[in-house]
Amino acid sequence: MSAAGRAAPHPSGAPGSTPVPWEPLFHEKSRLYWPIRPLAEAFAGCAGWPPVEDYNRALGEGFPVRFAEQKPRPRRRGRRGPVDPSALYDARIHVEGCVPTRPRNWHDFLNMLVWGAFPRAKAELHARQHRAIAARLHPGAEALPPARTRELDGLALLDEGGLLLLYNNAGEAPLLGDASDLERCAGEVRDAVQRGEAAALVFGHALYESLLQRGPTVYAMVQPIPCDGPLPAAPAALVALADARLGDVLRSPDSFARPERSPRLPLDERVLCK
Template identity: 35%
Template sequence: MAAGGVNPLSAVDWGAPWLQPWRPLGEPLAQRAVAHDAAVHAILQSAVVAAAGPPVRFVPQSDLPAGAAYEQFIYDQLRVPTRDNLHDFFNGLVWLQFPQAKRRLNQLQAQAIAADGVQAVRGPLRDALTVFDENGALLCAPPPLWDALRARDWHRLFIGLRPLWGEARLVLFGHALMEKLVSPRKPMVAHVFAAPDAMHSIADIDRWLATAMEADTWAAKPFAPLPVLGVPGWWPANAEPGFYDDAQVFRPPPVSRAGTGG
């Protein structure tokens, strides 16, 4: 994977707050990949064999035929073409942690391809599924936090209601977001979907999310943008109230055009 250089998996800080749900599975796999200079697909496949799941196999990227749609290939073959990079390593971890949700997401992608074909611009459903697959997260939180998040009332969300974050749980789903957070930057945003408060484990969230993904609902992108490094306890700098004054990151809600003159 490193091709004679430093293996990028060695740069992952598994102590980061956003990786805590992923650390028990991800850190040992990353350590083995680094120690043995193993291909990412082989390391991920070893975890599939050990756990008797998920319902896919991880294979080299070269197994994907030229011109074939990636999502359709996975749906038809139950094989995930995997490159030797961080992006695909994290994608594999999501398959391992959320097998039912990833399978449902892939099913919806295949349905959209069957209906519309593969076009230069994705349709609304495929676009929404891709956004969540790459940058999504699940948030279990008290209603006041959700009200403030949906209103993009950042000061209320992160300062006025800060103690309530102790009752919240944010779990990353998007593998591209996890890859980007290896080198954290303030503007990084998750597209957040509301999860019930009763979710006590990743397995609970996985089962629930697989049933919550409905084509009509998800085509409307039912997500809220959340600058993840604003989450209390996730980044030392956000302990300073001025952290949230950056309007380039903590953007106000879009101005409604309803009732405006033409």
């Protein structure tokens, strides 16, 4: 979920979609769940939806943000007052360290799991969204600007539908970072992943949500990330590397400002998994 907008392929509970009931072993449906699997397994014993406060217990003491149940918004009547910048979604995360979360909601539950795997990158992403939104909000404004900037579009697409493609820049797959259309070289991506010279990690929580149900092919926005030297073999080390490197990319003000130029790949474990 993002204040910059929702871009989920089929958010649970959205019009035209069928809400997916709680499945404690959902992470066994696809190998693409592997980056969030360790934290997901903490909920494998739940017979029904765990309460939001259990998210914080699973993340442990000292985690950089906490998750708080988001109450339904009251219906507004009459004239709107000025927008309170501190009450916006990204502001609450960046300033308060609080992630508003809908209970019994796959989209928000998976967002929490992504936070657990990529805390540094998620914090940097929401800090940047907060700054970008605050810069456009004039004092006394009663509504946010009607259209997002291309930067906010790019950041929202990363948050919801981003796929990280780490690769050994010194190996046989350096062209992965220069490919303008990775879909055409999906075979090269698959071969590099099989050789261990590249690794694909799903980052966008809407992508994880799309794996809950079989449906049309979903395409991910790919962020190639070069690494100097061989990639670590241990999954936890690979996730930590991806988290740190994506945080570095997000600190560059020009990154994700032209999302139309970002390559795309189908969410296909035959291509993206060993």
